[in-house]
Amino acid sequence: MDARVQTIPIYRQAGAHPQALACAACEVRSTALFGVLDDVGLDRIHTQIASMTLAPDATVYDRGSAGLAVFTIREGLVRFERSSQHGDRRIVRIAGRGDLIGQEALLNRPYTDDAVACTEVHLCRIPRVLVDQLAQGRDALPRELMLRWQKALDAAESWVSDLSTGPARRRLLHLLERLAQHAGADDAIWLPRRDEIGAMLDMTVETASRLVSALRREGVLTLTPGRSAVLDRVALRAALLAEGAA
Amino acid sequence: MDARVQTIPIYRQAGAHPQALACAACEVRSTALFGVLDDVGLDRIHTQIASMTLAPDATVYDRGSAGLAVFTIREGLVRFERSSQHGDRRIVRIAGRGDLIGQEALLNRPYTDDAVACTEVHLCRIPRVLVDQLAQGRDALPRELMLRWQKALDAAESWVSDLSTGPARRRLLHLLERLAQHAGADDAIWLPRRDEIGAMLDMTVETASRLVSALRREGVLTLTPGRSAVLDRVALRAALLAEGAA
DNA sequence: CGAGCCGTTGAGGGGATTCAAGCTCAGTGG
DNA sequence: CCACTGAGCTTGAATCCCCTCAACGGCTCG
Numbered sequence: 001m002d003a004r005v006q007t008i009p010i011y012r013q014a015g016a017h018p019q020a021l022a023c024a025a026c027e028v029r030s031t032a033l034f035g036v037l038d039d040v041g042l043d044r045i046h047t048q049i050a051s052m053t054l055a056p057d058a059t060v061y062d063r064g065s066a067g068l069a070v071f072t073i074r075e076g077l078v079r080f081e082r083s084s085q086h087g088d089r090r091i092v093r094i095a096g097r098g099d100l101i102g103q104e105a106l107l108n109r110p111y112t113d114d115a116v117a118c119t120e121v122h123l124c125r126i127p128r129v130l131v132d133q134l135a136q137g138r139d140a141l142p143r144e145l146m147l148r149w150q151k152a153l154d155a156a157e158s159w160v161s162d163l164s165t166g167p168a169r170r171r172l173l174h175l176l177e178r179l180a181q182h183a184g185a186d187d188a189i190w191l192p193r194r195d196e197i198g199a200m201l202d203m204t205v206e207t208a209s210r211l212v213s214a215l216r217r218e219g220v221l222t223l224t225p226g227r228s229a230v231l232d233r234v235a236l237r238a239a240l241l242a243e244g245a246a
Numbered sequence: 247m248d249a250r251v252q253t254i255p256i257y258r259q260a261g262a263h264p265q266a267l268a269c270a271a272c273e274v275r276s277t278a279l280f281g282v283l284d285d286v287g288l289d290r291i292h293t294q295i296a297s298m299t300l301a302p303d304a305t306v307y308d309r310g311s312a313g314l315a316v317f318t319i320r321e322g323l324v325r326f327e328r329s330s331q332h333g334d335r336r337i338v339r340i341a342g343r344g345d346l347i348g349q350e351a352l353l354n355r356p357y358t359d360d361a362v363a364c365t366e367v368h369l370c371r372i373p374r375v376l377v378d379q380l381a382q383g384r385d386a387l388p389r390e391l392m393l394r395w396q397k398a399l400d401a402a403e404s405w406v407s408d409l410s411t412g413p414a415r416r417r418l419l420h421l422l423e424r425l426a427q428h429a430g431a432d433d434a435i436w437l438p439r440r441d442e443i444g445a446m447l448d449m450t451v452e453t454a455s456r457l458v459s460a461l462r463r464e465g466v467l468t469l470t471p472g473r474s475a476v477l478d479r480v481a482l483r484a485a486l487l488a489e490g491a492a
Numbered sequence: 493c494g495a496g497c498c499g500t501t502g503a504g505g506g507g508a509t510t511c512a513a514g515c516t517c518a519g520t521g522g
Numbered sequence: 523c524c525a526c527t528g529a530g531c532t533t534g535a536a537t538c539c540c541c542t543c544a545a546c547g548g549c550t551c552g
Contacts, residue, residue, distance in 0.1 A: 082407040092406040107393055112400050142388045147353055149395035154358050156402035160338040161328040164410035165448050168540070194499065202411050204541060209500055414508070440531065450509060455532055 050125040056227070060101065060115035060123065067105030069125050073097055076121030077182055077190055080113035081199070091200040093156050094118065096182040100148040106131055119190050163201055170243040171201045172211050173236065176221070180231050191221075191229040215239070296371040302473070306347065306361035306369065313351030315371050319343055322367030323428055323436055326359035327445070337446040339402050340364065342428040346394040352377055365436050409447055416489040417447045418457050419482065422467070426477050437467075437475040461485070 052071075054060065060071060060078060077096050083089035092113065095101050104112055105128045131145075162174040175197070179189040192200065197208040215221040220235040298317075300306065306317060306324060323342050329335035338359065341347050350358055351374045377391075408420040421443070425435045438446065443454040461467040466481040 080403065082403070084407070088411075090407045090411050092403040103392070103399075104396055107389070107396055109396070113403065142391075143353070145388075146349070146391065146395065149392065149399065150350055150353055150355070153349075153395065153399045153402055156399055156406070157326065157328070157338040157359065160402070160406055160410060161330070161336045164406060165334075165336050205499080206501085206542085207540060209498095210540095213500065451531080452510085452533085453508060455530095456508095459532065 048127055048130050052123045052125055054117040054121045054123065056117055056119055058117045058121075060117065060121070061111045063112060063114045064110050067102060067107075067109055067111050067128065069127050070100060070102045070105050070131065071115075072124040072126065073099050073101065074122040074124060077118035078121060079116050079118050079196075079200075081116060082113055089199050090202065091196065093152070093159055094178075094200075095152070095155070099151070100145075101152075103145075103149060103152070106145070118192070166243075168201065168203050168207055169211055169214075170240075171203075172197065172208070172215070173240050173243060175200060176215075176231060176236060177240065180233060180236070183231065187231050187233065188224065188228055189231055191223070191227055193227065294373060294376050298369040298371055300363040300367045300369065302363055302365055304363045304367075306363065306367075307357045309358060309360045310356050313348060313353075313355055313357050313374065315373050316346055316348045316351050316377065317361075318370040318372065319345050319347065320368040320370060323364035324367060325362050325364050325442075325446075327362060328359055335445050336448065337442065339398070339405055340424075341398070341401070345397070346391075347398075349391075349395055349398070352391070364438070412489075414447065414449050414453055415457055415460075416486075417449075418443065418454070418461070419486050419489060421446060422461075422477060422482055423486065426479060426482070429477065433477050433479065434470065434474055435477050437469070437473055439473065 051074075054076075061067075063082065073095060075097055077094055078099075078101060079091050080093045080095070080101075081089050081091050101115055102111055104110065108128070162178070163171055165171070176189070179191070180187070183189045191212075194205040194208040194212065197203070197212070198205050201208070212221065216223060218235065218239070220232055220239055222230045222232075224230060297320075300322075307313070309328065319341060321343055323340055324345075324347060325337050326339045326341070326347075327335050327337050347361055348357055350356065354374070408424070409417055411417070422435070425437070426433070429435045437458075440451045440454040440458065443449070443458070444451050447454070458467065462469060464481065464485070466478055466485055468476045468478075470476060
């Protein structure tokens with residue numbers, strides 16, 4: 001949890017602090033956990049939610065630690081890791097803007113994965129007890145919560161069917177396709193390190209490197225400094241079709 | 247949905263029909279969705295829940311179809327399948343006794359996977375609207391629901407880290423370990439067909455066959471007629487340790 | 493500048509796939 | 523009754539994809 005945490009409460013009254021209107025004006029509000037709450041609801045919660053910023057590779061929480069809060073991703077990518085006791089880790093899922101992570105906390109459970117920032121990440125940290133309170137009063141919240149849970153479940157299952165199936169090249173292409181969904185304005189995606197690609201797709205760094213290089217030569221991918229790249233979406237589609245996978 | 251469905255309502259008053267006390271006396275009640283409801287709650291629901299029995303390979307529901315109900319597994323195993331448009335399917339998760347399946351229905355969503363019976367399966371079919379009603383009145387239910395969702399999510403993620411990681415033999419051993427958790431009294435497990443093992447572990451039928459035969463020769467597995475087998479748990483543990491995976 | 497991390501590329505070997513054949517067993521119909 | 527068939531399982535041989543082992547270059551940083 002080596003992050004810059006701004007515990008400054010977020011007040012909503014006009015003018016004031018630059019983050020005053022943060023919750024109400026939050027860009028992801030409509031897709032985020034509290035998006036369904038009205039302003040009255042917001043008044044009750046905005047003082048307890050902490051805004052956080054994490055650097056790449058900073059951990060949001062550790063597997064096994066007590067779950068005291070859930071997090072909404074305002075910006076950036078987070079990966080979920082598990083490692084077997086003999087050392088080799090596997091990345092089992094990634095989450096992005098608008099996703100809710102650490103739901104286990106709502107059940108008073110320890111976190112089931114290591115959650116690590118891929119890019120710089122902006123989070124809202126929501127204490128477990130706060131959600132409990134809200135869940136009692138209104139009932140818009142449970143549904144929204146269930147939605148998050150289902151979304152995470154779906155993501156986990158399609159991780160199996162897309163990223164753990166077939167030859168290495170196809171798996172990589174599927175990964176790129178998925179990363180493209182979190183792309184910036186200019187088709188700039190976050191490109192994992194080679195060993196991270198390996199942990200995601202169950203392959204060695206060497207294989208990951210070879211395949212990335214191949215895609216670079218084919219023009220599907222153009223590397224840019226700092227773990228990022230530009231994707232040619234058309235070429236990617238073509239490559240996927242050539243794999244016999246749409 | 248080619249099943250024997252007993253739409254006979256399940257009444258709770260004493261004596262009466264053999265299934266009269268079904269809900270109240272349900273063996274899996276403590277672990278099932280409505281386990282937390284008291285008798286009053288049960289009175290309100292038992293008439294709307296249908297008891298079903300499905301034969302092996304019967305489908306519970308199809309991916310994409312309208313989700314009108316969730317199901318509790320009273321007995322047996324259910325697998326979740328996805329198939330890409332060029333034909334090859336992948337089994338992404340299995341669920342067993344006490345698990346809730348088809349939660350998407352609660353969100354008014356189509357089912358995200360094909361759900362297919364592995365063994366003979368006994369289900370309780372719970373209409374979506376019924377859960378909605380209950381969720382409004384009491385609030386024990388939402389928490390129980392969240393628990394199910396989290397359990398499914400955890401299962402999906404560990405499917406990636408256990409069954410989609412490493413060499414074929416280790417993946418198969420992990421699968422057996424998992425199937426052993428659903429074993430009958432005598433360590434008799436449901437053993438998938440070779441092509442089903444292939445769909446679970448992303449390998450060919452031939453590889454699956456070779457590995458199963460090898461384990462049979464090593465005494466880890468003893469085949470018995472009808473897609474089942476007896477496991478030597480000690481030998482399994484030993485084999486897993488030899489793989490460098492606990 | 494050397495150390496270390498990260499990425500790349502090559503050579504060789506091994507594990508899984510592909511292609512192929514043969515087996516058992518249940519169901520079918522001559 | 524028994525050949526015939528097809529589905530499921532097994533085994534073999536050849537191929538290939540990916541891993542292992544290795545070396546090297548670029549880069550940052552102490």
